[in-house]
Amino acid sequence: MAEIKLTLKKKPEFPLEADSITPDNFSGKSIDDIKALEVYIGNQTAKLEDYFEVKGDTGEADDLKIKIDGDLSNVKRIGQEMTTGEIEIDGDVGMHLGNQMKGGKITVNGNADDWAGAMLEGGEIIIKGDTGHYTGAAYRGFWKGMQDGVIRVEGKIGNEAMLWARNSKGANKWPTLYCGEAGSFLGIHNHGGTIVVEGNVDRCCGADQAWGTIVVKGSISTKLPSYKKVGEVNGVELPNGDKIKGKFVEYSGDHSVRKETKGRLFIAA
Amino acid sequence: MATRKIKTVYDVVCPFCGTLCDDLEVDVEIATDKVVEVRNACQIGTAKYYSSNPSPHRYEKPMIRKDGKLTEASWDEAIEKAADILTAAKRPLLYGFSSTECEAQGKGVELAEILGSILDNTASVCHGPTLLAEQDVGVPTSTLGEYKNRADLVIFWGSNPVHAHPRHLGRYSEFIRGYFRKDGRNDRYVVVVDPRNTHTAQIADMWINVNPNEDYELMNAIRAVLRGIDLDDENVAGVPKDKIYELVDLVKKCNYGVIFFGMGLTQTLSHHRNIDTAVCMTRELNDHTKFLITPMRGHYNVSGANTVFTWNTGYAYSIDFSRGYPRYNPGEFSSVPLLMNDEVDASLIVASDPASNFPQDSVRNMFKHPLIAIEPHETPTSAFADVVLPAAIAGIECDGTAYRMDHVPLRLRKVKDAPGECLTDKEILERLIKKVKEKLGEK
Known part of the structure; x- marks a missing residue:
């Protein structure tokens, strides 16, 4: 696999929008062409080489790995709409990481800011640290958020993760989020997303869920009044085939959306 | 005795709050170009007109x-x-x-x-969350004149118009006589949902004392009850279950209901999600009766x-x-x-x-x-x-154009010249x- 290494030269004074950093954009380009790709800072346009050192071997997108080093907490939109290849980031990363990504893999050995994996359509995002709010969420006003793919966050995620997630049984698409802990309004307006939380979740979990599955292995600070207890179960099978072991209390909801619902919330017994 | 020459400008639109009252009468002394009297406006609107008179705080030059x-x-x-x-x-x-x-x-x-x-x-920093929620779930709303003529149930949720929109109650929502509400206040049932016993709550027929920051849970429970679900919890957001059933019964029985909401929803813990669920609740209430929702916008x-x-x-x-x-x-x-x-x-x-x-x-x-x-x-x-x-x-x-809180454009009037x-x-x-x-x- 060809590998291109980007090293941040200096922390940008304003957020740097680097949506040009994707394997698709680097595909088949020489190092000099990659250095000349555009990035945006404030109302100015700059070149990738103004902020990054670029080294390595070029190749085709599906055989390309981009490795990025440095404190990227002020660099936004890395991996936007990527379809293939791989990105690995050593350090924290800014907003909109891998938004609208369709395929490939992103690994972050650090934290990610808000909107990581927003409106994900495929591929996999692995974040070793925490993420901000709206992880895997729909952008403002969209009724279809994350539609496929997997996000794995080892740490805590912020509020309103998986907002308006939407599965498709016919197309075999199962948007899935695994995380360590979660903030409030996890899986709000969920339409078929699957969420597994290793630890605790803040208030209003599964608010307005039409259908979908949320599994919480820890506890919830306050359960919404519109969720009704169904019974106790031993293990949960997720729609994507994964099996979660353990004893859970099964709740149906959100009943504020409809009286009979396939939405399920499992909380560790 | 010298006579004071005064011009009166009628039907002036008040540039203070989102109610945009359009019946003000402003007296201006011609010799000095000073506002000397404002009729029909509330105290805040009146003060704004007087603020245009010469003062050491006014900039007159760049x-x-x-x-x-x-x-x-x-x-x-x-x-x-x-x-x-x-x-x-x-x-x-x-x-x-x-x-x-x-x-x-x-x-x-x-x-x-x-x-x-x-x-x-x-x-x-104000009703932005309202706009976010409207982009997510839409909004069933109307102009204030409709409410004045038709509403028989008015809910103020997290808003205190007695102080923030003083003439709203008298012009549109509580005391005014409307075409189908001939007896004014007596033809309307007023509910206030607020953690504080505000002055608006004190003149309402029902005050629901919700816990601070738990409006979302309360509306969520109301929506579930509207769907025919029996609540497991005895108490939601500090409101007893029976009170929630009573409120749901009330809103289902009214002919035409309206929710006016303010910062109490948009700037408390759940922000735009409060409005999101309030809009969904309003939409669902339309399965039973006519119900609409309008934000109480602040700046005019x-x-x-x-x-x-x-x-x-x-x-x-x-x-x-x-x-x-x-x-x-x-x-x-x-x-x-x-x-x-x-x-x-x-x-x-x-x-x-x-x-x-x-x-x-x-x-x-x-x-x-x-x-x-x-x-x-x-x-x-x-x-x-x-x-x-x-x-x-x-x-x-x-002069210029301004939009009232219900998106009705009104023409502002010039009553005097700017200084300096x-x-x-x-x-x-x-x-x-x-x-x-x-x-x-x-x-």
Whole structure:
């Protein structure tokens, strides 16, 4: 696999929008062409080489790995709409990481800011640290958020993760989020997303869920009044085939959306 | 005894709150051009008219900061300095606009596009969450006249119009006689949902004492009960189960209900999700009866700012032109987070006073960088500005268009002339646009 290494030269004074950093954009380009790709800072346009050192071997997108080093907490939109290849980031990363990504893999050995994996359509995002709010969420006003793919966050995620997630049984698409802990309004307006939380979740979990599955292995600070207890179960099978072991209390909801619902919330017994 | 010659201007639209009362009568003494009497307005509206009279706090000439002190300058000098600041900035912010008229707001959009700046209005710290929720789930709403003539159940949720919109109750929602509500107050049942026993709650028929920050849970429970679900919990958000059933029974039985909501929903813990669920609840109530919902907008023309920005850019607030086309993302492009992260390197504040309302850290960051204020009076913001451009007060010293809280456009009236060298917000922004274009070499 060809590998291109980007090293941040200096922390940008304003957020740097680097949506040009994707394997698709680097595909088949020489190092000099990659250095000349555009990035945006404030109302100015700059070149990738103004902020990054670029080294390595070029190749085709599906055989390309981009490795990025440095404190990227002020660099936004890395991996936007990527379809293939791989990105690995050593350090924290800014907003909109891998938004609208369709395929490939992103690994972050650090934290990610808000909107990581927003409106994900495929591929996999692995974040070793925490993420901000709206992880895997729909952008403002969209009724279809994350539609496929997997996000794995080892740490805590912020509020309103998986907002308006939407599965498709016919197309075999199962948007899935695994995380360590979660903030409030996890899986709000969920339409078929699957969420597994290793630890605790803040208030209003599964608010307005039409259908979908949320599994919480820890506890919830306050359960919404519109969720009704169904019974106790031993293990949960997720729609994507994964099996979660353990004893859970099964709740149906959100009943504020409809009286009979396939939405399920499992909380560790 | 000398006679005092007075002119009276009738049917004046009040430029204070979103109720936009349009029945004011203003007396102006001709010799001195002073407002001497305001009839029909509430105390706050009256005070705004009197504020246009000569005072030491009024700017009458442009000012530029020289050697740390604001000193008087000519319009040409001030516009030149302002244009220099704006064109040198990489991430300028244009903020305010809600207390001026629509024509000036339109010019603000034009300037933002030329500069590639951030464009924001006061909705971002006020009813911005309402707009976010409306984009997610829509909004069933109507004009205030409909409510006046038809509503027999009025719910004030997290809003206190007795103090914030004093004439709303008398003109539209509580005491007024309507076509189908001939007996006024006696024909309406008024419910207030608020953690505090506000003055609005004290004159209501029912007060629901919800726990602070738990409005979402309460509405969620109401929605479940509306779906025919029996609640497991005995008590939701501090409200007993029986009270929730009583309220649901009440709202289902009314002929025409309306929810007016304010900052108590938009600026408490769940922010836009409170409005999201309130809108869904209103929508579901229409399975049983007629029900609508309307935000109690604060600034008199904040609806106008949202409307003008939307027809120009597609978005109501928190707009970023840095890449040449408008993008929208509150939280990323709204004023407070940008200033908190120190991402703004110059600000132009139009008809607003963020220094009094924004969090301290963001104000501190705003003052670190060049600041231009278009403002009639001295405010905590303009006192720290590098350039002050004195403006005529829209709706008093110049005419223009404003949108009421229910999006009805009304024509503001000019009742007197502006003092000194004051220009209207629109003229000031036009001069700035011309100068900025010159500097950027655009036509």
